[in-house]
Amino acid sequence: MKLDWLRADIASARRASALLVLLLACSMLANVTLAAFAMHMAGRERVVVVPPSINKTFWVESERVSAEYLEQMAYFLLQLTLNVTPQSIDHQSRVLLQYAAPASYGELRSVLATAAERVKRDGASTVFSAQDLAVDERTQRVGVRGLLTTFISDRRVSEVSKGYAIELQYAGGRIFLKAFRETSPNDPLEIQAQSQLRLAPAAGTGR
Structure with a gap:
């Protein structure tokens, strides 16, 4: 057993x-x-493709977003591009490039690198105060007019009226920055300039 x-x-x-x-x-x-x-x-890494704070409702379609969304993105990109110091500009440029459209990435990186070099060389800081903002929902563009103030060593050296056009693109569920360029403060979206270009051929044929 x-x-x-x-x-x-x-x-x-x-x-x-x-x-x-x-x-x-x-x-x-x-x-x-x-x-x-x-x-x-x-x-x-996961890339955030919306502004850090959203305070308005908006809609999106297959290739477009609403004017409210464009407006919020424009303010966000303006902050990254124009409210800079020698210490912050490199980081803000990297964040901005996360939104760059693939076809525009190289050009935007070159422009941002040049701006960063100038800001750090001069020890300058800039602050942009937006005064007017216009949205072209059809072309997904935003025009902004405001004052750009430049400081060097805590001393204000200039305050000038500036205009900027921001071209955006919505594709594949993401918002992209196609272009960020300076324009006339009297015509940030270059509507008047485009109208003149359209009228020029007609004026020529009438002679």
Whole structure:
């Protein structure tokens, strides 16, 4: 009888050992899977494609967004581009480039690098105060007029009226910056200039 009990204990110990080996193998497989997943995801990041704060409702379509969304994005991009110091301009430029349209990335990076070099060389800080903003929902453009104030060593050295046109593009569920350029403060969206260009051929044919 004791021999039977001994044999039963040995069989039970073997079953327990086999179960432990199986659990250990499953644990090792899970660890390898998690390690492979971590290596696969290394270096990836999620890019935020909306302004940090949203205070108006807006709509989106397949290739367009509403005027309210364009307005909020314009204010956000203006802050990144024009409210800068020698210490902040590099970081703000990197954030801005996350929104750059692929076709415009190289040009925007070059312009931002030149601006950063000038700001750091002069030790200058700039602050832009928007006064008027116009949105062209059809072309997904925003025109802004305001005052650009420049400081050097806490001393205000200039305050001039400036106009800027911001061209945006909505594609694949993302908003992209196509262009950010200085324009006339009297015509930030260059509506008058475009009207003159359209009228020029007609004026020529009448002579």
